[in-house]
Amino acid sequence: MANEPEMGVPEVHSGKESMVILEPYAGLLTEVNALQCSPCTSMDGVSDATRSTVDLKYDKRVINVGDMIPLMITTRDYAGNFKRVGGDFLKIFLCNDHMRSAIRGRVIDHGNGTYTAEVEAAWSGKSEVIVTLSYPREAITAMYRTRKEMVSLEYIYAGFQNGNMSEETICHPYLSAFEKGLNYSEVCNLTYENSGMPWYCGKPRNIYLLCEDWYYSHVSQGLLIPLTEVERELLNRGPVNFTQSVKVFVQSDESGGNTFQASIRPCGNGNSRLSWSPPQPTGFVYNGEWRSRLCRCTLS
Incomplete structure (x- = not known):
């Protein structure tokens, strides 16, 4: 400098x-791989949230509070074919709209159009597992290509x-x-x-x-961004939920508790180093309140 x-x-x-290199989709699709893809000109090969599916990885007869719920996600494209490549940006949530409760899970891309996921059963009762297609692979490659081709x-x-x-x-x-x-x-x-x-x-x-x-x-105004009409549509439409979801019923834990119990330590006390590598997710929303998994704290 x-x-x-x-x-x-x-x-x-x-x-x-040197220029700072950003990797907003680290773990999904690298810039090197994305730049090898041709611009998308047809929706036929794009993952379709109405045809893709999410299922329990195996039938678990009893799900208790605190258990991890394993799931398998299979993507299909707009032509109805199974996807053979990964790279889609998927999110998974356990939700209960009536209780105003939600927790985000974790998704692993296997690179072949299938994904495994897990989400914690953070409360008891009936809930629904929802998958969101935040960005398909083709939209992500368009973002990388645009950043590569355009200085700004x-x-x-x-x-x-x-x-x-x-x-x-x-x-x-x-x-x-x-x-x-x-x-x-x-x-x-x-x-x-x-x-x-x-x-x-x-x-x-x-x-x-x-x-x-x-x-x-x-x-300046009105710069021409090098996107195809399909890519522009994918980037403008935003996240789309899968049509299919999974209904689950979660039992109270052995102690009779109906929700995940965080540490009793107040958030203002303790070693701040514990927050450097926190568990994921760091908390969840329950009855409209944010509950931390790290310490005793709620935010309405």
Whole structure:
């Protein structure tokens, strides 16, 4: 990183800087694999929440409070065929709308169109297991490809002015973006002017305009995002619940308790290190109240 510039004198840079790599779908579909996929132009091969199924992994005659409920998820596409690849972003919940209760479970992708899942029976009584297709594989690959092909989803321009001379250049928080395709050999470091947060703008090509001639900034409108019509539809529609769900009945535990019992330790006491690697999920909603699994705390 470059040294902080003196006040009012933006620096000129032409060096390299590493870019932070984000993996929002870590464990589902890596960017390397996603970028090998072709753009999706047909819904036929996309997972269909109305045809995909969720079932108990095996018939468990008795489910008690605190037990893990194992499930198997099988995806089918819009053509009615079994999916042979994974990568869909699925979520699973145990819910009881009447009790205003819900807890999220865990989903494991086997890479062949099937997924195993488990969710804790956190309370007794009748409940329903619901699967949500947050994003199909094809939408996730479109997100990765868009991020790869486009330096930014919207451009912010800096305006430089000195007398009757003016010029606008493109800005970005990463120096590496200018090497990636913004076509500027030199950039102005406007980090100081951006309250200390990294911010770089192309150096004006007019030799009579300097970095300190920065005068204003504005956001561009209407950038063309390289998506197919199918990908645009998948990204715009949002999460979709499976048509099928699983009804379960949970018995009270041996002590007669009808809900998961968290630690009696108040949340304000104890070792904060325990919160660094908490169990998942960290809690659940029961009768409209948040119940922590770590300590005694409820939030309405």
